[in-house]
Amino acid sequence: MIGQTISHYRVIEKLGGGGMGVVYKAEDLKLGRQVALKFLPEDLAHDPHALERFQREARAASALDHPNICTVYEIADRESQPFIAMQYLEGQTLKRMVTGRPLDIEQMMELGTQIADGLDAAHSKGIVHRDIKPANIFVTARGQAKILDFGLAKLAPQLRPEDAVQADGETIGTGDEHLTSPGVTIGTLAYMSPEQALGKDLDARTDLFSFGVVLYEMATGTLPFKGDTSAAVFDCILHKAPTALVRLNSEIPLELERIIGKALEKDLDVRYQSAAEMRADLKRLKRDTESARVSGATPTAPRIDLRKQMYWIAAALVIVSVAVFGGWSLYRRTEPSTVSAAQTAVAVLPFQNLTGDAGLDYLPIALSDQVATVLSYAPSLAVRPFSSTRRYSTADTDPLVAGKDLKAMHVVTGSIMREGLNLRVTMEAVDVANNRVTWRESITVPSQEMLRLQDQLSSRLRSGLVPALGGRALGGGVRSSDPRAYELFMRAAASSYDDAEGNEKGIELLQQATQRDPNFASAWGRLSDRFYYKAQYFGGGEREYELSRDAAQRAVQLDADSSNAIVTLIVLRVEGGELDGAYDAARQFVVRQPDSANSHFILSYVLRYGGALEDSARECNKAYSLDSGDYGLRSCHNTFLQLGDYRRAAEFAALDPLWAGTPPTQRLLATLHSGDRQAAVRAFAELSPNERFQRPLRPEIGACLTNSAGTADLTAKWEAEVMANRDPEPKFIRASRAYMACGEAVAAPVLRMMKRAVEQNYCAVEALDRIPGLAPLRSKPEFQQIRAQAQRCHEAFEAHRAQVDRATR
Numbered sequence: 001m002i003g004q005t006i007s008h009y010r011v012i013e014k015l016g017g018g019g020m021g022v023v024y025k026a027e028d029l030k031l032g033r034q035v036a037l038k039f040l041p042e043d044l045a046h047d048p049h050a051l052e053r054f055q056r057e058a059r060a061a062s063a064l065d066h067p068n069i070c071t072v073y074e075i076a077d078r079e080s081q082p083f084i085a086m087q088y089l090e091g092q093t094l095k096r097m098v099t100g101r102p103l104d105i106e107q108m109m110e111l112g113t114q115i116a117d118g119l120d121a122a123h124s125k126g127i128v129h130r131d132i133k134p135a136n137i138f139v140t141a142r143g144q145a146k147i148l149d150f151g152l153a154k155l156a157p158q159l160r161p162e163d164a165v166q167a168d169g170e171t172i173g174t175g176d177e178h179l180t181s182p183g184v185t186i187g188t189l190a191y192m193s194p195e196q197a198l199g200k201d202l203d204a205r206t207d208l209f210s211f212g213v214v215l216y217e218m219a220t221g222t223l224p225f226k227g228d229t230s231a232a233v234f235d236c237i238l239h240k241a242p243t244a245l246v247r248l249n250s251e252i253p254l255e256l257e258r259i260i261g262k263a264l265e266k267d268l269d270v271r272y273q274s275a276a277e278m279r280a281d282l283k284r285l286k287r288d289t290e291s292a293r294v295s296g297a298t299p300t301a302p303r304i305d306l307r308k309q310m311y312w313i314a315a316a317l318v319i320v321s322v323a324v325f326g327g328w329s330l331y332r333r334t335e336p337s338t339v340s341a342a343q344t345a346v347a348v349l350p351f352q353n354l355t356g357d358a359g360l361d362y363l364p365i366a367l368s369d370q371v372a373t374v375l376s377y378a379p380s381l382a383v384r385p386f387s388s389t390r391r392y393s394t395a396d397t398d399p400l401v402a403g404k405d406l407k408a409m410h411v412v413t414g415s416i417m418r419e420g421l422n423l424r425v426t427m428e429a430v431d432v433a434n435n436r437v438t439w440r441e442s443i444t445v446p447s448q449e450m451l452r453l454q455d456q457l458s459s460r461l462r463s464g465l466v467p468a469l470g471g472r473a474l475g476g477g478v479r480s481s482d483p484r485a486y487e488l489f490m491r492a493a494a495s496s497y498d499d500a501e502g503n504e505k506g507i508e509l510l511q512q513a514t515q516r517d518p519n520f521a522s523a524w525g526r527l528s529d530r531f532y533y534k535a536q537y538f539g540g541g542e543r544e545y546e547l548s549r550d551a552a553q554r555a556v557q558l559d560a561d562s563s564n565a566i567v568t569l570i571v572l573r574v575e576g577g578e579l580d581g582a583y584d585a586a587r588q589f590v591v592r593q594p595d596s597a598n599s600h601f602i603l604s605y606v607l608r609y610g611g612a613l614e615d616s617a618r619e620c621n622k623a624y625s626l627d628s629g630d631y632g633l634r635s636c637h638n639t640f641l642q643l644g645d646y647r648r649a650a651e652f653a654a655l656d657p658l659w660a661g662t663p664p665t666q667r668l669l670a671t672l673h674s675g676d677r678q679a680a681v682r683a684f685a686e687l688s689p690n691e692r693f694q695r696p697l698r699p700e701i702g703a704c705l706t707n708s709a710g711t712a713d714l715t716a717k718w719e720a721e722v723m724a725n726r727d728p729e730p731k732f733i734r735a736s737r738a739y740m741a742c743g744e745a746v747a748a749p750v751l752r753m754m755k756r757a758v759e760q761n762y763c764a765v766e767a768l769d770r771i772p773g774l775a776p777l778r779s780k781p782e783f784q785q786i787r788a789q790a791q792r793c794h795e796a797f798e799a800h801r802a803q804v805d806r807a808t809r
Contacts, residue, residue, distance in 0.1 A: 025088060094111070094134035205273065212263025413428060425442065426440070492523075587804065613767065631655040642770060705741055
């Protein structure tokens with residue numbers, strides 16, 4: 001045939017062929033352009049079924065005029081051998097481009113958007129391709145995608161044949177019944193949709209599933225559904241979830257994985273409903289990716305803005321906390337999970353709500369909170385607290401970046417989607433160092449049966465995720481027998497801690513939950529945290545402290561392994577001056593969890609209040625050696641500042657610069673403690689404007705170091721503010737730093753605050769003796785009286801320690 005002239009086409013060379021046709025390159029002698037001629041093979045030219053299918057390809061394609069669909073010029077016949085004249089394309093098929101390796105992400109999104117656009121054009125004409133696969137997608141030399149081979153095309157059932165017309169107005173006829181017998185599958189096996197594999201009626205959504213398979217192959221270089229036999233492939237398509245994309249290609253954006261996952265939904269109603277919808281998501285992702293590249297930034301988790309300062313101050317209350325949502329305060333920041341030499345640090349990021357239902361916006365936080373709580377009961381896992389993970393709540397968060405920021409070995413992510421009347425929760429764990437998925441699980445439950453979600457989630461985590469992370473699952477965690485109590489608990493988890501209104505709402509919801517289910521240990525623990533917040537920051541008082549204590553005690557009675565509640569009780573005792581009881585509980589905590597960074601940290605906290613600085617430092621170092629990535633250990637920097645070990649103090653401060661200050665701020669504090677006020681003045685002058693307002697540098701410090709007016713008014717204000725605080729340590733620390741910055745001008749209020757701190761059992765005799773910056777105060781009789789009282793306090797604490805230690809040997 002090469003060299004022959006057929007109609008007004010001169011055949012130049014053979015390009016290739018398949019079961020339904022042979023393709024030649026030819027020249028259109030009338031228009032002087034190159035074309036591709038596709039001939040039906042001679043052995044099929046007289047087969048009416050093959051002929052109808054061949055002609056249907058021409059009619060279907062010619063009805064479409066779109067840049068991403070190969071243009072058909074005409075259909076003709078040469079001596080009873082029909083052929084199609086179509087656009088000649090230079091380039092290669094997508095099949096040749098995807099040869100066991102993934103495409104570049106940007107190229108993939110560009111081609112994917114074009115293919116979706118072409119499918120949308122076909123579907124809008126009522127034409128379903130039914131054989132979308134890489135071999136039927138051509139990529140030109142200029143990077144333009146073209147959909148080929150409409151040989152299996154069929155008019156969608158919702159569009160009558162008379163509604164679809166060719167460019168010349170001729171109606172496309174189908175005649176499909178005799179070409180596809182009931183129950184016969186049409187299409188290439190590995191790319192078939194579930195409904196196609198079952199021989200069911202098809203609509204445009206079958207193409208979207210096949211397109212999802214193509215995208216998966218473009219993203220990973222491999223097929224999502226594979227098997228040694230046709231039956232095995234069918235079984236995968238119908239019943240099995242594909243391997244997570246990120247496990248095969250760590251470069252895959254989360255949003256792209258979501259798009260492909262939605263296209264591969266086996267349930268038609270949950271899958272993308274139109275190519276236009278899929279195209280929009282791909283275009284949006286492409287735009288966002290390009291914007292990030294142009295701005296020179298990789299999409300990462302946003303940092304907390306300055307409006308969240310109060311939250312972070314609140315988060316500094318020296319409580320070691322389970323990685324649960326409640327009670328993340330200044331000294332309540334380490335997780336209650338054990339940390340050993342083989343300990344695994346885990347960060348659970350807020351889940352994504354993909355349902356489009358704003359009424360379910362509470363679930364992403366609540367479910368990630370539940371996952372963290374369950375994991376916290378595994379002794380070998382250290383779960384990063386929600387206060388550190390909540391900033392990674394946006395859809396474009398990179399789990400690898402988050403994991404490195406949080407010094408976590410594994411990051412757990414998840415999403416919530418609707419499947420008809422059901423909710424589907426998908427979770428996966430990513431190994432940060434090796435860029436691979438170590439575990440993936442999906443749970444589907446009826447939307448109205450949240451208690452089933454609670455049970456299935458806990459069960460799958462204990463049997464699947466915990467072992468995958470190298471842990472040993474224990475009991476405990478979020479459990480309720482009352483579905484309404486569980487829902488109230490979940491909604492409370494999503495209620496803000498940042499403001500009085502949100503915290504009060506959380507209290508109301510948790511009170512209702514505990515009334516419905518009095519044995520709901522986790523709800524009691526969170527209620528304790530909420531009451532503590534109200535007492536500390538939102539106008540509460542002793543009544544709220546007592547309610548916090550009562551709720552924590554109830555939680556521990558119901559769940560002896562509730563580390564969060566245990567630590568809350570220790571902190572309440574310490575801040576209330578009950579050092580003996582606090583020491584007993586902290587010591588027991590260490591005995592129960594000897595390899596836990598949390599237990600050693602909370603013991604160091606009690607020891608610092610008792611004036612045993614060397615022992616406190618030893619426990620701090622032990623905690624740091626067990627988990628050097630836990631920023632909840634940051635308050636140990638107070639221990640080392642009082643000891644004069646400024647280098648070690650700075651190392652603990654570096655765990656959370658937002659709370660403890662940046663290195664220049666730490667150097668300034670060290671200079672003040674050393675007693676060199678003039679050097680401190682110079683250091684303060686070198687700070688940036690933002691650094692001058694960091695949390696450790698209270699207004700009085702800046703005012704005094706710059707000799708600003710109004711120091712007396714500031715002094716009165718901060719004295720009243722600090723004196724109202726139940727916790728004695730802030731009184732001592734702020735008074736000490738004020739004196740070191742301001743000198744004798746503030747000696748009277750400083751001594752009053754120190755006296756009050758010691759009266760509340762802050763036994764700081766060693767700090768009073770050691771800190772060089774306090775030297776000028778030591779000659780004052782008031783100081784001597786304070787020191788004597790601190791000495792008695794410390795001696796009483798040491799006597800109790802010795803008694804307890806002897807009794808337990």
